[in-house]
Amino acid sequence: MSLDVQLQPLWSNPKLFLTGLVVLAAIVQTLYKKRKRASENRAPMVSHLIPWVGSALEIGRNVDAFFDRAQRKYGDVFAVKAFGRNTTCVVSPSLISEIYRNPQKYDFGHYRVTLTIGCFAIPASLMKSDLLSKVLRPAQHRHLSPTGIGPAIESHTTAVWDLLEKEGSRFAGVSTPLRDFVLPVLYQSSAYAFFGRSCPVLELYQAFNDFDSDFHLLLTGVPRVFLRKYTEGLATMNRLFEKYFNGPHEEASEYVLESERVIRDQGYDSKAVGAYFVCFFFALMTNARNAGYWMIVLNLGREEGVQPLVDEIDEAVTSWKHQNPGQKIEDHLYEFFSTAELPLLTSAIQETLRYASSAMSIRRVTEPVEPGGYRFDEGDEIACMTRSVHMDEEIHENALEYDPRRYMNQKTFSKNGKIVTNHSMPWGGGVSMCTGRHFATRALKSFMVFLLIQYTLEIDSKSSERPTFVLERVGTGVMHPRGDLRVILHARK
Numbered sequence: 001m002s003l004d005v006q007l008q009p010l011w012s013n014p015k016l017f018l019t020g021l022v023v024l025a026a027i028v029q030t031l032y033k034k035r036k037r038a039s040e041n042r043a044p045m046v047s048h049l050i051p052w053v054g055s056a057l058e059i060g061r062n063v064d065a066f067f068d069r070a071q072r073k074y075g076d077v078f079a080v081k082a083f084g085r086n087t088t089c090v091v092s093p094s095l096i097s098e099i100y101r102n103p104q105k106y107d108f109g110h111y112r113v114t115l116t117i118g119c120f121a122i123p124a125s126l127m128k129s130d131l132l133s134k135v136l137r138p139a140q141h142r143h144l145s146p147t148g149i150g151p152a153i154e155s156h157t158t159a160v161w162d163l164l165e166k167e168g169s170r171f172a173g174v175s176t177p178l179r180d181f182v183l184p185v186l187y188q189s190s191a192y193a194f195f196g197r198s199c200p201v202l203e204l205y206q207a208f209n210d211f212d213s214d215f216h217l218l219l220t221g222v223p224r225v226f227l228r229k230y231t232e233g234l235a236t237m238n239r240l241f242e243k244y245f246n247g248p249h250e251e252a253s254e255y256v257l258e259s260e261r262v263i264r265d266q267g268y269d270s271k272a273v274g275a276y277f278v279c280f281f282f283a284l285m286t287n288a289r290n291a292g293y294w295m296i297v298l299n300l301g302r303e304e305g306v307q308p309l310v311d312e313i314d315e316a317v318t319s320w321k322h323q324n325p326g327q328k329i330e331d332h333l334y335e336f337f338s339t340a341e342l343p344l345l346t347s348a349i350q351e352t353l354r355y356a357s358s359a360m361s362i363r364r365v366t367e368p369v370e371p372g373g374y375r376f377d378e379g380d381e382i383a384c385m386t387r388s389v390h391m392d393e394e395i396h397e398n399a400l401e402y403d404p405r406r407y408m409n410q411k412t413f414s415k416n417g418k419i420v421t422n423h424s425m426p427w428g429g430g431v432s433m434c435t436g437r438h439f440a441t442r443a444l445k446s447f448m449v450f451l452l453i454q455y456t457l458e459i460d461s462k463s464s465e466r467p468t469f470v471l472e473r474v475g476t477g478v479m480h481p482r483g484d485l486r487v488i489l490h491a492r493k
Ligand code: HEM
Pocket: 112, 144, 280, 283, 284, 285, 287, 288, 289, 291, 353, 357, 359, 360, 361, 362, 426, 427, 428, 429, 431, 432, 433, 434, 435, 436, 437, 439, 440, 477, 478
């Protein structure tokens, strides 16, 4: 082909012109189809009036009502805009279960690494290494499993009893904000259980609270420069944990000592070990202590108060004393607590977690999928909203009501005539399910048992103050309380 021909305009050659037109039309059609496909079949966005703010204000006003309305209007999959961020939410138990069961298609590993590196100061090389996935995580699962958790629970048990005795006598007889009494006891006993008595719990307390109070803002994408409490809290916790690992700490749990050895063997120093455990410390503390707090508030708020729980525990004590004549419970705390039959308390713990938790499991799609008939492409994010299942009236009758006997009276739950096995998911699920759940349930149990053995507890009738959920933290675990409840404790004879 000569250079002359190439330079002639296309329309001077009708055949070439027609071919060009056909090719162009094909390209335009392909692009159009691609674009149409991209917007077609996507999960619907919940309508909102203010562009960037989206549904944030409505969620803040009443999160449960918002998700209930959205599910009725849009179905089991919908996108929500809040403060410029779009989150695609899945709210049905069957779809959530499908997502949890398919970690290859719905990946969590990527999010775990990004989140941990983004929020804590763990070296990226450690977070991305095989050491984490092949050694440290399996060790965590082993030590926190029902068979591995015994030693940590045993030290927790003793610490709870001692702290309740000490703190309770400080507050006995006077009107006390429940938070001042409950949160430090649950916090300190959990810290001692894993890190031993040389853990600088009191110095860490404020730093942890500061970090914790900003954490949800960090997750919503607020830049660190605006989160002074988070930044300073993290820096203090890192410094204190580095010092702790530089000093004597032989009485730490086997889980902590083994993980420390493994990390150091790879050449990491106390700073890196400390940063690794700041992350664990956060998981250990952020949910369980608030669950203990709500457990008391929600039971005291009922007409019968905590009396049914007291009766059940007293009966267990009487039965134990009958079987162990001349022995004192104080000398056999762990043995008593691990053998006592307490079905009401067990149900009340589960109900507290159903009622007061709002866990959101994030997954990243790795290949095109269509959960609920909607299209998701590689890289899309999905959030499994477990609270919507907890608050589903069809699954949980009178879902908005706290009923401590719910799981005692009802063993199976269903929807549309089908049994729902994942009716309660306070621990999330699948590959990211809370590793600390066995410790947490036992710790809550021993706390309530020993509290109600040692004290009577009543609401201060002179105070009308009542706590509410901090709704801005929705999706981050057990709700934090705003406001408080004043109580009066008396030592039991
Ligand atoms: C009532 C108390 C607790 C609740 C409701 C709770 C809930 C959760 C939830 C919802 C997740 C994320 C699940 C997901 O993304 O699907 C999680 C993760 C985790 N929790 Fe808990 N948790 C509690 C107590 C604890 C305690 C006491 C510990 C430590 C002993 C702990 C250790 C962890 C760890 C290490 C993870 C990360 C798991 C992973 O990355 O795979 N949690 N927890």
